[in-house]
Amino acid sequence: MDVGKLFDNVTALAGVEGAWLLDADGVAHVHRRPPGLAQDPLENARAHIRALYAAIDSGPAGADDCVLRYDQRCLLLRRAGPFVLAVLTQDASSLVAVRMVTNLLVRNLTPEAVGALKPQPDPGPAEAPPAVEESAPLAPAKGVRMYRGQPY
Amino acid sequence: MINSSLHENLGALPGIRAFAHCSPHGEVLFSGGEVSPSLDSAVPKILHLAAELGQDLGLGALREAELHGQLHALCMPCEGGSVMVEAGSRAALTDVSVRLHALLT
Numbered sequence: 001m002d003v004g005k006l007f008d009n010v011t012a013l014a015g016v017e018g019a020w021l022l023d024a025d026g027v028a029h030v031h032r033r034p035p036g037l038a039q040d041p042l043e044n045a046r047a048h049i050r051a052l053y054a055a056i057d058s059g060p061a062g063a064d065d066c067v068l069r070y071d072q073r074c075l076l077l078r079r080a081g082p083f084v085l086a087v088l089t090q091d092a093s094s095l096v097a098v099r100m101v102t103n104l105l106v107r108n109l110t111p112e113a114v115g116a117l118k119p120q121p122d123p124g125p126a127e128a129p130p131a132v133e134e135s136a137p138l139a140p141a142k143g144v145r146m147y148r149g150q151p152y
Numbered sequence: 153m154i155n156s157s158l159h160e161n162l163g164a165l166p167g168i169r170a171f172a173h174c175s176p177h178g179e180v181l182f183s184g185g186e187v188s189p190s191l192d193s194a195v196p197k198i199l200h201l202a203a204e205l206g207q208d209l210g211l212g213a214l215r216e217a218e219l220h221g222q223l224h225a226l227c228m229p230c231e232g233g234s235v236m237v238e239a240g241s242r243a244a245l246t247d248v249s250v251r252l253h254a255l256l257t
Contacts (some may be wrong), residue, residue, distance in 0.1 A: 045208040052201040059191035062222030068202045073213030088209065119163070 003113045004030060013101060015094030016087060017073065021114070022046055022141040027095035048083055049077065067095065078102055080109040128140050159184070161255050162237065167244035171237045173230075181233065188238060195227045195236045203229075217246060217251075229257045236248050 003021075011019050011032045020031040026046035056063050062077040069092060076087045076098055085106060087098050162171040163184050170185030172192035180192045200224045204212040226245045227236045235256065239245045 043208075045205055048205040048208060052198065052205065055194050055197045055201055056219060058197075059188060059194040063219040063239050065218075065220040065224070066202075068206065068219040069215045069217070070206045071215065072212045073209075075209070075211065088211075110182070 001104075001108045001113070002016060003105065004117050006108060010085075010087060010098065010101050010105060013094060013097055015090045015125060016098060017090060019107075020086045021040070022049065022084045023114065024074070029114050031111075036058040045086075048065055049086065053079060067092075076102070078106050080106040082111070083109045086110070096109065158235075158255070159160070165237060165248050165251055167239050167241075168237045168248060169240055171235070173233060173235050175233045179181065185238070187236075191223070191225065191238075193234055195234050199227055199229050199234050216249060218242075218249075226252065228252055230254060 007019065007021060007030050018032050019028045020042060022042075023029060026042075026049075028046075031042070032136060033086065045128055047093040052066070056066070066075075067076040068077070074089045074092050074095060076085075076089065078085045078087075083101060089095060089098060097114060158173060159182050162173070167169070170183065170187040170251075172183035172187050173181045174195050175181055176190055176196055178193045179197045183192055184239045194208070198219075199214065199217060202217045206212065206214050214229060216226060216228045218237070219227070220242055223238060224240065224242050224245055224250055225236055227234060235252065237245075237248055237252065239248055
């Protein structure tokens with residue numbers, strides 16, 4: 001199953017403001033940056049996500065899902081093997097739908113499926129190129145796809 | 153709220169298996185039920201990292217953190233430390249969350 005399309009299904013849900021798929025090294029394979037966030041919010045966040053799971057694993061094993069509720073947003077973290085899916089939502093009301101849709105995505109997260117993803121340029125105003133170059137084909141077969149007025 | 157009152161109120165929450173109140177340094181001030189090993193002392197660190205993560209992303213203050221998998225736990229910062237409750241299901245934590253917020257605020 002195409003992990004990229006499954007990821008798009010998540011970001012298309014009402015209430016979802018952003019999502020990232022990170023591997024064990026904290027590299028973002030696909031991401032949709034929410035509007036209004038700092039240029040690269042994951043720069044520090046990825047280290048904290050890794051540390052958070054390390055702290056959770058210091059207790060009983062088996063807690064792969066985290067729902068973090070903040071004053072302004074909710075952050076859902078789901079771990080599947082070496083991958084962590086982070087989904088930012090407007091509030092808790094959309095979490096049920098997000099969990100249902102991400103179930104399918106999380107089940108299909110394999111190194112092979114993620115490796116086949118094409119690199120995702122940052123949709124925001126960042127000038128820097130993607131940090132990681134991958135061997136996946138760059139040119140989409142169906143032409144340029146647009147997300148919020150930006151090609152990706 | 154004095155600890156003995158908090159202790160009684162945590163113990164009276166419906167549908168929970170265990171609870172713990174921890175100091176900011178990870179010391180377990182009191183607990184009840186069968187808390188998963190090492191989880192109670194890890195709660196302050198989990199909450200601290202979750203709060204840092206929220207700062208990174210500009211999400212405001214952390215209100216609570218839920219952990220789900222083979223266990224279902226709700227962690228919440230409170231005056232003088234943090235509180236953690238474990239329940240048997242994800243659904244059970246929804247009601248606990250509402251009651252715990254009312255208890256701690």
